[in-house]
Amino acid sequence: MVHNLYQSSLDSFKKLPIFLNISSVEVGKHLYWQVGNYKVHGQVFIVTWLVMCTLLIIAFIGTRNLKRIPENFQNFMEYVLEFLQDIAKNQIGEHEYRPWVPYISTIFLFILGSNWAGALIPWKLIQLPEGELAAPTNDINTTVALALLTSFAYFYAGLRKNGLGYFSRYIEPTPVLLPINILEDFTKPLSLSFRLFGNVLADELVVSVFTLLVPILIPLPVMILGLFASSIQALIFSTLSAAYIGEAMEGHGEHE
Template sequence: MALLPFTLPFAELEVGNHLYWQIGNLNLHGQVFLSSWILIGALLALVLVGTRKLDRDPRGVQNLLEFLWDYLRDLARDQIGEKYYREWLPFIGTLFLFIFVSNWGGALIPWKVFELPEGELGAPTADINTTVAMALLVSLAYFYAGLSKKGLRFFELYVEPTPIMLPFKIIEEFTKPLSLSFRLFGNILADELAVGVLVYLVPLIVPLPVMLLGLFTSAIQALIFATLAAFYIGEGLHEHH
């Protein structure tokens, strides 16, 4: 961005610029892995600190972890149902926690402090690879849940309530991961860009409302992704009569 004659230290915009790691002839987006490792490390550290001494009378971080667990259990139970939610709670919960930590970490940690030779650190969820990976995992989980519980009768879902629905249901299998991944990717990237542009134009105070809004949408996006994932899995497990 060399449009302006000067550049502010923390206000540069880069889009689609990646720190490439090459393993054999595979290309990896290094900045995505770096930031995701930092964030996963922080998440695991929180979990380890909180579960170090679990007690019937919770104190300190254990309260937070129990609140999270309760919240995620309610989310999974509401969407999947009392019967099967236990098996899927870790997956749904991990999706929520990873996306939430990624979104908020991307917004709250001053990543620009760390200089990379190429690209920039940021929310791992602002990279299409991450969101597509998770969306495909959700699709896999959905098929696995349905096929393992109902066998081939799982495919009856496609002709419920009438066979006319068949083409729509098949298209749906492609639109589900597409919409899941692009919703998350688009929201987080758009938020980062909006904040970036505002910081670039007016570095003080003015970006704050947008940053707060970004935090809000980030949390909502994590909730939406986890809820939809749970809903899809619940749909795959649902017994039709």
């Protein structure tokens, strides 16, 4: 019996290269940068840093000369801040939302900037040795990273608020639901990442197909619709992130 178990394990090990080869299959071409022992998608980093620099410049211009009575661009910046505060307040709660405003705001602004960068800028006019520039959220690695950040955030929020009593949520209202509650924590980042990735990718594909099939003026309404959809995706991602954080802080394990 031991011999059969050993032989079975050996056969499984011999088949591993097949799975490794399958996992190395790629869709499309990418511009790779070698960073130590790792390869990163260069085109994603280029547009990501452009988006971050743009957001930083806008923030600097809007806050460099603050006045007690806001006017011009400061009015716009304060409106944006109030809008983002409302997202956190409505989902997390009026008494606990303030520490999470920076995170929710950063998530929303980065996704919005990334989506709009892919929708507004004709990146295809810039030729790269391999691959092509596009919205960072058009890459599954970016959306998964953002979703994992949210997962770490709501675990941290729950543990900080309730301590180890946070894990009692997995057996509420009955221990029978333990596997389902654990599975839910794995499906949250999956749904966040694939929803954002799928919608951004689909929008860019639709615009590309329309541009190839019909004159340039026809796809313009689709591009405008794409801008609206991109904004909605940023709102959905940030709202769900705030909702998950608020859910983790609901009071599991607290003693009345």
